[in-house]
Amino acid sequence: MKIVEKKKKGRILKIRLGYNANSSSISAFVTVFLWTSTAVITLVNTICAVALSKDNHKDKDTKNEQGSET
Amino acid sequence: MNKAPKLKKVRYESFGGIVEMENPPLLAFVDKDFMKDIGYQNSVLWNNTIDHLSAPTEVHFAITNKCPLRCNYCAASAGKTMLGELSTNKLKRAIDILAKMNVFHVALGGGELFERQDAIEIAEYCRSRGIVPNATINGYHMSSKLAEKCRVFGQLNVSMDGIGSKYNINRGGENIFYRVDQAIKNLVNAGVAVGINTVVTRRNFDTLEEIVAYAQELNLKEILFLRLKPAGRGRDIYFEYRPTHEQNKRLFPLLMKWANKYDPLLQVDCSLTPHICYHNPSKNIMNFFGIEGCTGGNILLGIRPDGYINACSHYPKYYKGVFNLPEMWQKNEHFKIFRNRKRKINDADCLNCPYFSVCYGGCPLFSEFLKGDFNLPDPECPILVERKGGIR
Numbered sequence: 001m002k003i004v005e006k007k008k009k010g011r012i013l014k015i016r017l018g019y020n021a022n023s024s025s026i027s028a029f030v031t032v033f034l035w036t037s038t039a040v041i042t043l044v045n046t047i048c049a050v051a052l053s054k055d056n057h058k059d060k061d062t063k064n065e066q067g068s069e070t
Numbered sequence: 071m072n073k074a075p076k077l078k079k080v081r082y083e084s085f086g087g088i089v090e091m092e093n094p095p096l097l098a099f100v101d102k103d104f105m106k107d108i109g110y111q112n113s114v115l116w117n118n119t120i121d122h123l124s125a126p127t128e129v130h131f132a133i134t135n136k137c138p139l140r141c142n143y144c145a146a147s148a149g150k151t152m153l154g155e156l157s158t159n160k161l162k163r164a165i166d167i168l169a170k171m172n173v174f175h176v177a178l179g180g181g182e183l184f185e186r187q188d189a190i191e192i193a194e195y196c197r198s199r200g201i202v203p204n205a206t207i208n209g210y211h212m213s214s215k216l217a218e219k220c221r222v223f224g225q226l227n228v229s230m231d232g233i234g235s236k237y238n239i240n241r242g243g244e245n246i247f248y249r250v251d252q253a254i255k256n257l258v259n260a261g262v263a264v265g266i267n268t269v270v271t272r273r274n275f276d277t278l279e280e281i282v283a284y285a286q287e288l289n290l291k292e293i294l295f296l297r298l299k300p301a302g303r304g305r306d307i308y309f310e311y312r313p314t315h316e317q318n319k320r321l322f323p324l325l326m327k328w329a330n331k332y333d334p335l336l337q338v339d340c341s342l343t344p345h346i347c348y349h350n351p352s353k354n355i356m357n358f359f360g361i362e363g364c365t366g367g368n369i370l371l372g373i374r375p376d377g378y379i380n381a382c383s384h385y386p387k388y389y390k391g392v393f394n395l396p397e398m399w400q401k402n403e404h405f406k407i408f409r410n411r412k413r414k415i416n417d418a419d420c421l422n423c424p425y426f427s428v429c430y431g432g433c434p435l436f437s438e439f440l441k442g443d444f445n446l447p448d449p450e451c452p453i454l455v456e457r458k459g460g461i462r
Contacts, residue, residue, distance in 0.1 A: 010104025013085065016097045016127070016360040016369075018292065018337070021204035021227040022267055023130045023179025024145055024383050025339040026370055027294045028361040030322070031329045033351055040358075047098050051089055056077040057109045 008052065012044055079200060080105075081172040082113040084120050088127065090174050095202070095224060097127055097174060122409050125171035125399060126371035130383045131178050133161060133192060135375050136185040138210050141241040143269060143311060145384055147302035148181040154376035158188045162195050164377060164392045169199035171396060173371075175224070177204045181375070184211040193222045206267055209253030210246065217253075217260035227265040227294060228254050233280045239273050240311065258288055265292035265334075270321065271311040278324070285334040294337040295325065297345075300439035301384040308439070312450075319452050322349050340364060341433035344451035347425035356428045363430035367408035371395075381408040384435050408434070411445055419457050420447035 017029050032040075050056060078090040086101040087110060102116055115124060134155055137148035156164065168176065176196050183189045183205050196203035202224040209228045212220075220226055230250060231240040237247035257264045268274075268281050278295070285293050300308040313321070322345055329336045338346065343363045346356075356362065364382070366372075372383030377391040381404060389404055399405060412430040415421065420431050431437075432448025440449045447454055 008107045010086075010107040011101045012098050012104065013101055014099040014358055014360050016099075017094070018335075019095050019175055019202060019204045019224040019263075020128050021177055021206055021223075021225040021265055021292075022294050022296070022339065023132065023177040023204075023206040024299075025296065025341060026128060026365055027337040027339050028359060029292075029335055029337050030325050030346065030361070031335045031337075032359045032361075033326065033355055034329055047089075047091060047096070050091060051077055051098075051100075051104070051108045 008048075012047060015043070015047070077108075078202075079172065079174060080108070080110060081124065081174075082110065082115045083124055084115050084118045086116075087113075088123075088174070122368045122405075125168075125173055127174045127369050129168055129173050129176045129371045129373060131164075131176050131373045132180050132375050132383065133178055133183065133189070134181040134186045137180060137182040137208070138185070139182070139208055139241065139246075140243055141303070142243075142307050143240055143271075143298055143302075143304040145299045145301040145304050146179075146181060152181075152375045156375065156377050158191065160377065161188070161192050164373065165192070165196055165199055165201065167392060167395055169201055171399070173201055175202045175204060177206065179206045182210060183207050184216065190216075190219045190222060197222055207253075209250035212253030212256055214256045214259065217256035217262060220257060220260060220262045223262065225263040225265060225291065226257060227267045227292075228257070229267045229269075230254075230281060231269050231271075231274050232277055233284050236274065236277050236280070239277070240269055240271050254288060254290070258290070263291050264288075265290060265294060265337075267294050267296055269296045269298050270313055270317075271298050272313045272317060273311060275313055275317045275321075279328060282328045282332050282334065282336070286332045290334050292335045292337055294339065295321070295342070296339045297341040297433075299341070299384050299435060301386065301435060305439065315450075315452065315455055318345050318450065319348060322346050322351075341435070341448075343429045344425075344432040344448055344453065347423070347429050348452040353425065353428060356425075362428050363432055364408065364411065364434055366434075367405035371399075381405050382435070407444070414445040415447055416445075417447050417454075419454055420451075423453060425453075 020027050078092045081088045087105045089098045135148050135152035193203035204224045206227045238245045266285055298312055325336050367381030372380045373392050374388050378388035379392050380388045415431040432451050434444045436448045437446040438444045
Protein backbone atom coordinates (compact mmCIF):
# COMPACT_ATOMS: atom_id res chain seq x y z
CA MET A 1 0.00 0.00 0.00
CA LYS A 2 1.34 3.39 -0.89
CA ILE A 3 1.50 5.80 2.02
CA VAL A 4 0.82 9.40 1.10
CA GLU A 5 1.80 11.93 3.74
CA LYS A 6 -0.98 14.42 4.34
CA LYS A 7 0.03 18.04 3.95
CA LYS A 8 0.01 19.99 7.21
CA LYS A 9 -2.31 22.98 7.04
CA GLY A 10 -2.95 24.00 10.63
CA ARG A 11 -2.25 27.49 11.99
CA ILE A 12 -1.08 28.95 15.27
CA LEU A 13 -3.52 31.71 16.16
CA LYS A 14 -1.93 33.17 19.24
CA ILE A 15 0.94 32.55 21.64
CA ARG A 16 1.08 33.38 25.31
CA LEU A 17 4.69 33.33 26.44
CA GLY A 18 5.98 32.52 29.90
CA TYR A 19 4.42 31.31 33.11
CA ASN A 20 2.55 34.37 34.36
CA ALA A 21 3.95 34.08 37.88
CA ASN A 22 2.02 37.13 38.97
CA SER A 23 -0.82 36.09 41.22
CA SER A 24 -3.16 38.99 40.56
CA SER A 25 -3.34 39.92 36.87
CA ILE A 26 -2.35 38.64 33.45
CA SER A 27 1.04 39.67 32.12
CA ALA A 28 2.41 40.04 28.61
CA PHE A 29 5.93 40.58 27.28
CA VAL A 30 6.48 44.00 25.72
CA THR A 31 9.92 42.86 24.61
CA VAL A 32 8.20 41.13 21.67
CA PHE A 33 7.72 44.53 19.99
CA LEU A 34 11.49 44.54 19.44
CA TRP A 35 11.65 41.07 17.95
CA THR A 36 12.36 40.81 14.26
CA SER A 37 9.99 38.92 12.01
CA THR A 38 12.75 36.31 11.63
CA ALA A 39 12.72 35.73 15.40
CA VAL A 40 8.93 35.32 15.41
CA ILE A 41 9.07 32.91 12.45
CA THR A 42 11.79 30.90 14.20
CA LEU A 43 9.61 30.65 17.33
CA VAL A 44 6.57 29.55 15.30
CA ASN A 45 8.65 26.98 13.41
CA THR A 46 10.01 25.62 16.69
CA ILE A 47 6.51 25.18 18.09
CA CYS A 48 5.36 23.48 14.89
CA ALA A 49 8.39 21.19 14.83
CA VAL A 50 7.86 20.17 18.44
CA ALA A 51 4.10 19.71 18.09
CA LEU A 52 4.40 17.74 14.87
CA SER A 53 7.22 15.50 16.05
CA LYS A 54 6.43 11.82 16.34
CA ASP A 55 6.96 11.94 20.10
CA ASN A 56 4.14 14.40 20.54
CA HIS A 57 1.74 13.13 17.89
CA LYS A 58 -1.46 11.63 19.27
CA ASP A 59 -2.99 9.60 16.54
CA LYS A 60 -6.22 8.78 18.25
CA ASP A 61 -9.94 9.20 17.85
CA THR A 62 -10.66 10.80 21.17
CA LYS A 63 -13.98 10.53 22.89
CA ASN A 64 -12.95 12.81 25.72
CA GLU A 65 -15.11 15.89 25.43
CA GLN A 66 -12.81 18.03 27.53
CA GLY A 67 -10.06 16.88 25.22
CA SER A 68 -7.21 16.55 27.68
CA GLU A 69 -4.06 14.66 26.88
CA THR A 70 -1.23 14.92 29.29
CA MET B 71 22.14 21.18 29.83
CA ASN B 72 19.01 22.50 28.11
CA LYS B 73 15.94 20.32 28.21
CA ALA B 74 14.58 19.29 24.83
CA PRO B 75 11.39 21.16 23.92
CA LYS B 76 8.30 19.05 24.35
CA LEU B 77 4.54 19.35 24.53
CA LYS B 78 3.20 19.09 28.04
CA LYS B 79 -0.55 19.20 27.64
CA VAL B 80 -3.15 19.69 24.92
CA ARG B 81 -6.72 20.89 25.44
CA TYR B 82 -9.60 21.15 23.00
CA GLU B 83 -11.34 24.52 22.53
CA SER B 84 -14.18 25.64 20.26
CA PHE B 85 -11.68 27.24 17.83
CA GLY B 86 -9.33 24.24 17.85
CA GLY B 87 -7.20 23.85 20.93
CA ILE B 88 -4.41 25.03 23.20
CA VAL B 89 -1.06 23.28 23.33
CA GLU B 90 1.33 23.80 26.22
CA MET B 91 5.09 23.74 25.75
CA GLU B 92 7.59 23.60 28.59
CA ASN B 93 10.82 24.84 27.11
CA PRO B 94 10.37 27.63 26.28
CA PRO B 95 7.25 27.88 28.44
CA LEU B 96 4.29 28.97 26.33
CA LEU B 97 0.69 28.28 25.40
CA ALA B 98 -0.08 28.18 21.67
CA PHE B 99 -3.72 28.72 20.63
CA VAL B 100 -4.14 26.70 17.44
CA ASP B 101 -6.90 26.08 14.91
CA LYS B 102 -8.76 22.83 14.25
CA ASP B 103 -6.46 21.87 11.37
CA PHE B 104 -3.42 22.20 13.60
CA MET B 105 -5.09 19.95 16.18
CA LYS B 106 -5.75 17.39 13.45
CA ASP B 107 -2.15 17.72 12.23
CA ILE B 108 -0.91 16.67 15.67
CA GLY B 109 -3.34 13.78 15.88
CA TYR B 110 -6.27 15.25 17.82
CA GLN B 111 -9.43 14.39 15.96
CA ASN B 112 -12.90 15.90 16.14
CA SER B 113 -14.20 17.21 19.44
CA VAL B 114 -17.78 18.06 20.36
CA LEU B 115 -16.43 21.50 21.31
CA TRP B 116 -15.73 22.13 17.61
CA ASN B 117 -19.47 22.20 16.92
CA ASN B 118 -19.92 24.76 19.64
CA THR B 119 -20.13 28.50 19.08
CA ILE B 120 -19.26 29.58 22.64
CA ASP B 121 -16.94 32.56 22.71
CA HIS B 122 -15.14 31.76 25.95
CA LEU B 123 -12.58 29.12 26.79
CA SER B 124 -13.67 25.74 28.17
CA ALA B 125 -11.69 26.59 31.31
CA PRO B 126 -9.25 29.27 32.44
CA THR B 127 -5.65 28.81 31.35
CA GLU B 128 -4.32 30.70 34.39
CA VAL B 129 -5.68 30.51 37.91
CA HIS B 130 -4.65 32.99 40.58
CA PHE B 131 -4.97 31.07 43.80
CA ALA B 132 -4.46 33.02 47.01
CA ILE B 133 -4.00 30.30 49.60
CA THR B 134 -3.69 32.55 52.64
CA ASN B 135 -4.41 36.14 53.55
CA LYS B 136 -1.71 36.10 56.23
CA CYS B 137 1.27 38.39 55.60
CA PRO B 138 4.00 39.82 57.84
CA LEU B 139 3.94 43.11 55.88
CA ARG B 140 1.18 45.72 55.68
CA CYS B 141 1.91 47.37 52.33
CA ASN B 142 -0.02 50.57 51.71
CA TYR B 143 -1.34 49.47 48.33
CA CYS B 144 -1.98 45.76 48.98
CA ALA B 145 -4.86 44.79 46.69
CA ALA B 146 -5.71 41.84 48.94
CA SER B 147 -5.64 43.92 52.17
CA ALA B 148 -3.43 41.12 53.46
CA GLY B 149 -2.45 40.80 57.07
CA LYS B 150 -4.43 38.39 59.21
CA THR B 151 -5.51 34.88 58.27
CA MET B 152 -8.90 34.91 56.53
CA LEU B 153 -11.79 33.14 58.22
CA GLY B 154 -12.40 29.80 56.51
CA GLU B 155 -9.06 29.43 54.70
CA LEU B 156 -8.96 26.04 52.98
CA SER B 157 -7.14 23.18 54.70
CA THR B 158 -4.37 21.31 52.91
CA ASN B 159 -6.79 18.57 51.91
CA LYS B 160 -9.35 21.03 50.59
CA LEU B 161 -6.67 22.90 48.63
CA LYS B 162 -5.74 19.59 47.03
CA ARG B 163 -9.39 18.90 46.21
CA ALA B 164 -9.59 22.32 44.57
CA ILE B 165 -6.45 21.56 42.55
CA ASP B 166 -8.01 18.25 41.50
CA ILE B 167 -10.91 20.23 40.04
CA LEU B 168 -8.55 22.60 38.18
CA ALA B 169 -6.61 19.59 36.85
CA LYS B 170 -9.81 17.95 35.64
CA MET B 171 -10.69 21.16 33.78
CA ASN B 172 -7.21 21.11 32.19
CA VAL B 173 -5.98 24.37 33.66
CA PHE B 174 -2.36 24.90 32.62
CA HIS B 175 -0.85 27.26 35.18
CA VAL B 176 -1.61 28.20 38.76
CA ALA B 177 -0.12 31.35 40.29
CA LEU B 178 -0.09 30.80 44.03
CA GLY B 179 -0.12 33.85 46.24
CA GLY B 180 -1.77 35.50 49.17
CA GLY B 181 -1.06 37.20 51.51
CA GLU B 182 2.39 35.78 51.69
CA LEU B 183 2.44 32.24 50.32
CA PHE B 184 5.12 31.00 52.73
CA GLU B 185 3.10 31.94 55.77
CA ARG B 186 1.56 28.52 55.07
CA GLN B 187 3.70 25.57 56.06
CA ASP B 188 2.14 23.48 53.29
CA ALA B 189 3.05 25.86 50.42
CA ILE B 190 5.69 23.55 48.93
CA GLU B 191 3.40 20.53 49.41
CA ILE B 192 0.66 22.35 47.49
CA ALA B 193 3.06 23.32 44.69
CA GLU B 194 4.26 19.72 44.46
CA TYR B 195 0.66 18.56 44.32
CA CYS B 196 -0.01 20.91 41.40
CA ARG B 197 2.96 19.35 39.56
CA SER B 198 1.68 15.84 40.27
CA ARG B 199 -1.65 16.82 38.69
CA GLY B 200 -0.03 18.23 35.53
CA ILE B 201 -0.40 21.91 36.47
CA VAL B 202 2.64 24.21 36.57
CA PRO B 203 2.77 26.02 39.92
CA ASN B 204 4.11 29.58 39.89
CA ALA B 205 4.00 32.18 42.61
CA THR B 206 4.48 35.75 43.73
CA ILE B 207 6.05 36.24 47.15
CA ASN B 208 7.45 39.10 49.21
CA GLY B 209 10.69 37.26 50.04
CA TYR B 210 10.27 37.64 53.80
CA HIS B 211 10.68 33.93 54.59
CA MET B 212 13.03 32.86 51.78
CA SER B 213 15.98 31.11 53.45
CA SER B 214 18.55 29.25 51.34
CA LYS B 215 17.02 25.98 52.59
CA LEU B 216 13.53 26.97 51.46
CA ALA B 217 14.91 28.26 48.15
CA GLU B 218 16.20 24.76 47.35
CA LYS B 219 12.65 23.44 47.62
CA CYS B 220 11.34 26.17 45.33
CA ARG B 221 12.67 24.44 42.23
CA VAL B 222 9.21 22.88 42.05
CA PHE B 223 7.89 26.21 40.78
CA GLY B 224 7.92 27.13 37.11
CA GLN B 225 8.77 30.67 38.15
CA LEU B 226 8.77 32.73 41.34
CA ASN B 227 8.31 36.49 41.24
CA VAL B 228 9.37 38.63 44.18
CA SER B 229 7.65 41.96 44.83
CA MET B 230 10.01 44.94 44.82
CA ASP B 231 9.20 48.57 44.06
CA GLY B 232 12.56 50.18 44.70
CA ILE B 233 16.21 49.47 45.39
CA GLY B 234 17.94 50.09 48.74
CA SER B 235 16.42 53.02 50.60
CA LYS B 236 13.65 53.22 48.01
CA TYR B 237 12.36 49.70 48.71
CA ASN B 238 9.42 50.92 50.77
CA ILE B 239 8.73 54.04 48.71
CA ASN B 240 5.27 52.64 47.87
CA ARG B 241 4.80 50.13 50.64
CA GLY B 242 5.52 52.20 53.72
CA GLY B 243 6.48 50.33 56.88
CA GLU B 244 9.86 48.88 57.68
CA ASN B 245 12.50 48.81 54.93
CA ILE B 246 13.39 45.14 54.45
CA PHE B 247 15.31 45.59 51.18
CA TYR B 248 18.38 43.66 52.35
CA ARG B 249 16.22 40.75 53.49
CA VAL B 250 14.40 40.65 50.13
CA ASP B 251 17.66 41.11 48.22
CA GLN B 252 19.08 38.07 50.06
CA ALA B 253 15.89 36.12 49.31
CA ILE B 254 16.30 36.77 45.59
CA LYS B 255 19.96 35.76 45.73
CA ASN B 256 19.03 32.56 47.59
CA LEU B 257 16.53 31.69 44.85
CA VAL B 258 18.99 32.47 42.04
CA ASN B 259 21.68 30.36 43.75
CA ALA B 260 19.19 27.49 44.03
CA GLY B 261 18.58 27.63 40.29
CA VAL B 262 14.99 28.88 40.50
CA ALA B 263 13.65 31.04 37.66
CA VAL B 264 13.10 34.39 39.38
CA GLY B 265 11.35 37.57 38.29
CA ILE B 266 10.44 40.84 39.97
CA ASN B 267 6.97 42.40 40.30
CA THR B 268 7.03 46.19 40.46
CA VAL B 269 3.99 48.36 41.09
CA VAL B 270 4.32 51.60 39.12
CA THR B 271 3.33 54.74 41.02
CA ARG B 272 4.14 58.44 40.74
CA ARG B 273 6.47 57.92 43.72
CA ASN B 274 8.78 55.31 42.16
CA PHE B 275 8.34 56.21 38.48
CA ASP B 276 11.64 58.04 38.18
CA THR B 277 13.58 55.19 39.82
CA LEU B 278 12.17 52.25 37.83
CA GLU B 279 15.32 51.89 35.73
CA GLU B 280 17.29 51.11 38.90
CA ILE B 281 15.13 47.99 39.32
CA VAL B 282 15.82 46.89 35.75
CA ALA B 283 19.56 47.41 36.30
CA TYR B 284 19.34 45.43 39.56
CA ALA B 285 17.59 42.57 37.76
CA GLN B 286 20.30 42.60 35.13
CA GLU B 287 23.03 42.47 37.77
CA LEU B 288 21.43 39.43 39.43
CA ASN B 289 20.72 37.75 36.08
CA LEU B 290 16.98 37.63 36.74
CA LYS B 291 14.59 36.37 34.10
CA GLU B 292 11.82 38.96 33.97
CA ILE B 293 10.42 42.14 35.43
CA LEU B 294 6.68 42.64 35.46
CA PHE B 295 5.46 46.23 35.74
CA LEU B 296 2.05 46.38 37.38
CA ARG B 297 -0.47 49.18 37.33
CA LEU B 298 -1.48 50.35 40.80
CA LYS B 299 -4.97 48.92 41.39
CA PRO B 300 -7.78 50.63 43.27
CA ALA B 301 -8.40 47.42 45.19
CA GLY B 302 -8.02 46.48 48.83
CA ARG B 303 -5.85 49.04 50.65
CA GLY B 304 -4.96 50.40 47.21
CA ARG B 305 -8.31 52.23 47.23
CA ASP B 306 -7.21 54.33 50.20
CA ILE B 307 -4.02 55.67 48.61
CA TYR B 308 -5.02 55.50 44.96
CA PHE B 309 -5.35 59.21 44.18
CA GLU B 310 -2.17 60.04 46.05
CA TYR B 311 -0.03 57.31 44.45
CA ARG B 312 -1.36 56.82 40.92
CA PRO B 313 1.00 57.92 38.14
CA THR B 314 0.31 61.22 36.40
CA HIS B 315 -1.07 61.31 32.87
CA GLU B 316 2.40 62.32 31.61
CA GLN B 317 3.96 59.33 33.39
CA ASN B 318 1.29 57.03 31.94
CA LYS B 319 2.27 58.22 28.47
CA ARG B 320 6.01 57.89 29.10
CA LEU B 321 5.92 54.35 30.49
CA PHE B 322 5.84 52.33 27.26
CA PRO B 323 8.64 54.25 25.45
CA LEU B 324 10.78 53.85 28.57
CA LEU B 325 10.10 50.11 28.65
CA MET B 326 11.14 49.84 25.00
CA LYS B 327 14.33 51.75 25.76
CA TRP B 328 15.16 49.47 28.70
CA ALA B 329 14.23 46.35 26.71
CA ASN B 330 16.94 47.40 24.26
CA LYS B 331 19.47 48.20 26.94
CA TYR B 332 19.02 45.34 29.44
CA ASP B 333 18.68 41.55 29.23
CA PRO B 334 15.73 40.71 31.53
CA LEU B 335 12.47 40.39 29.63
CA LEU B 336 10.02 43.17 30.41
CA GLN B 337 6.35 42.59 30.99
CA VAL B 338 3.29 44.67 31.74
CA ASP B 339 0.02 43.55 33.25
CA CYS B 340 -3.28 43.48 31.35
CA SER B 341 -4.53 46.76 32.82
CA LEU B 342 -1.68 48.66 31.11
CA THR B 343 -2.88 47.69 27.60
CA PRO B 344 -4.39 51.17 26.89
CA HIS B 345 -1.05 52.74 27.86
CA ILE B 346 0.64 50.62 25.16
CA CYS B 347 -2.05 51.33 22.56
CA TYR B 348 -1.48 55.08 22.96
CA HIS B 349 1.82 54.62 21.08
CA ASN B 350 0.31 52.93 18.00
CA PRO B 351 2.14 49.62 18.28
CA SER B 352 1.63 46.75 15.82
CA LYS B 353 -1.84 45.27 16.33
CA ASN B 354 -0.67 42.06 14.69
CA ILE B 355 2.02 41.65 17.34
CA MET B 356 -0.49 42.43 20.09
CA ASN B 357 -2.97 39.89 18.74
CA PHE B 358 -0.41 37.19 18.17
CA PHE B 359 1.30 37.51 21.55
CA GLY B 360 -1.87 37.99 23.58
CA ILE B 361 -1.15 41.56 24.62
CA GLU B 362 -4.75 42.42 25.31
CA GLY B 363 -7.23 44.01 27.66
CA CYS B 364 -9.38 42.31 30.28
CA THR B 365 -9.56 38.51 29.97
CA GLY B 366 -11.15 37.96 33.38
CA GLY B 367 -13.52 35.00 33.37
CA ASN B 368 -11.90 33.65 30.22
CA ILE B 369 -8.11 33.28 30.40
CA LEU B 370 -8.18 34.10 34.09
CA LEU B 371 -9.87 32.91 37.28
CA GLY B 372 -9.29 34.18 40.80
CA ILE B 373 -9.65 32.01 43.92
CA ARG B 374 -9.63 33.44 47.45
CA PRO B 375 -8.14 31.59 50.46
CA ASP B 376 -11.62 30.46 51.53
CA GLY B 377 -12.32 28.91 48.11
CA TYR B 378 -14.59 31.68 46.82
CA ILE B 379 -13.99 32.51 43.17
CA ASN B 380 -14.29 35.36 40.69
CA ALA B 381 -13.22 36.41 37.21
CA CYS B 382 -10.29 38.55 38.41
CA SER B 383 -8.67 38.51 41.83
CA HIS B 384 -8.70 42.33 41.97
CA TYR B 385 -12.49 42.45 41.71
CA PRO B 386 -14.05 43.00 45.15
CA LYS B 387 -16.91 40.50 44.86
CA TYR B 388 -16.35 36.73 45.13
CA TYR B 389 -18.76 33.85 44.73
CA LYS B 390 -19.04 30.39 46.25
CA GLY B 391 -17.01 28.48 45.28
CA VAL B 392 -14.23 26.50 43.68
CA PHE B 393 -15.88 23.14 44.33
CA ASN B 394 -18.69 24.12 41.92
CA LEU B 395 -16.32 25.65 39.39
CA PRO B 396 -17.10 23.52 36.30
CA GLU B 397 -20.79 24.45 36.45
CA MET B 398 -20.18 28.06 37.50
CA TRP B 399 -17.65 28.60 34.69
CA GLN B 400 -20.37 27.84 32.16
CA LYS B 401 -23.43 29.36 33.83
CA ASN B 402 -22.58 31.95 36.47
CA GLU B 403 -23.74 35.48 35.69
CA HIS B 404 -20.60 37.06 37.17
CA PHE B 405 -18.38 35.46 34.54
CA LYS B 406 -20.82 36.47 31.80
CA ILE B 407 -20.64 40.11 32.95
CA PHE B 408 -16.86 40.09 32.46
CA ARG B 409 -17.03 38.26 29.13
CA ASN B 410 -19.77 40.52 27.76
CA ARG B 411 -18.27 43.86 28.81
CA LYS B 412 -16.70 44.53 25.42
CA ARG B 413 -20.19 44.27 23.87
CA LYS B 414 -21.70 46.60 26.49
CA ILE B 415 -19.28 49.50 26.01
CA ASN B 416 -21.02 52.21 24.02
CA ASP B 417 -18.57 55.10 24.26
CA ALA B 418 -18.06 56.28 20.65
CA ASP B 419 -14.43 57.36 21.14
CA CYS B 420 -13.54 53.98 22.61
CA LEU B 421 -15.48 51.93 20.04
CA ASN B 422 -13.93 53.89 17.16
CA CYS B 423 -10.41 53.46 18.49
CA PRO B 424 -8.44 51.15 16.16
CA TYR B 425 -7.19 49.26 19.23
CA PHE B 426 -10.60 48.42 20.67
CA SER B 427 -10.33 44.92 19.18
CA VAL B 428 -7.31 44.17 21.39
CA CYS B 429 -7.88 46.49 24.34
CA TYR B 430 -11.63 45.80 24.85
CA GLY B 431 -12.01 49.12 26.68
CA GLY B 432 -9.25 48.52 29.22
CA CYS B 433 -9.61 47.38 32.82
CA PRO B 434 -13.16 47.55 34.25
CA LEU B 435 -11.82 47.84 37.78
CA PHE B 436 -10.82 51.44 37.05
CA SER B 437 -14.15 52.20 35.33
CA GLU B 438 -16.07 51.00 38.35
CA PHE B 439 -13.82 52.73 40.89
CA LEU B 440 -13.45 56.05 39.09
CA LYS B 441 -16.83 56.36 37.35
CA GLY B 442 -19.05 53.87 39.15
CA ASP B 443 -19.82 51.98 35.93
CA PHE B 444 -18.20 48.63 35.06
CA ASN B 445 -19.20 49.00 31.41
CA LEU B 446 -17.52 52.35 30.76
CA PRO B 447 -14.08 52.39 29.14
CA ASP B 448 -11.05 52.78 31.42
CA PRO B 449 -11.17 56.50 32.38
CA GLU B 450 -7.37 56.65 32.59
CA CYS B 451 -6.77 55.37 29.05
CA PRO B 452 -4.25 57.97 27.76
CA ILE B 453 -5.98 58.07 24.37
CA LEU B 454 -9.38 58.85 25.88
CA VAL B 455 -7.94 61.31 28.38
CA GLU B 456 -6.57 63.38 25.49
CA ARG B 457 -9.61 62.99 23.23
CA LYS B 458 -12.03 63.94 25.94
CA GLY B 459 -9.92 66.74 27.31
CA GLY B 460 -8.93 65.50 30.69
CA ILE B 461 -11.16 62.89 32.26
CA ARG B 462 -8.79 62.97 35.18
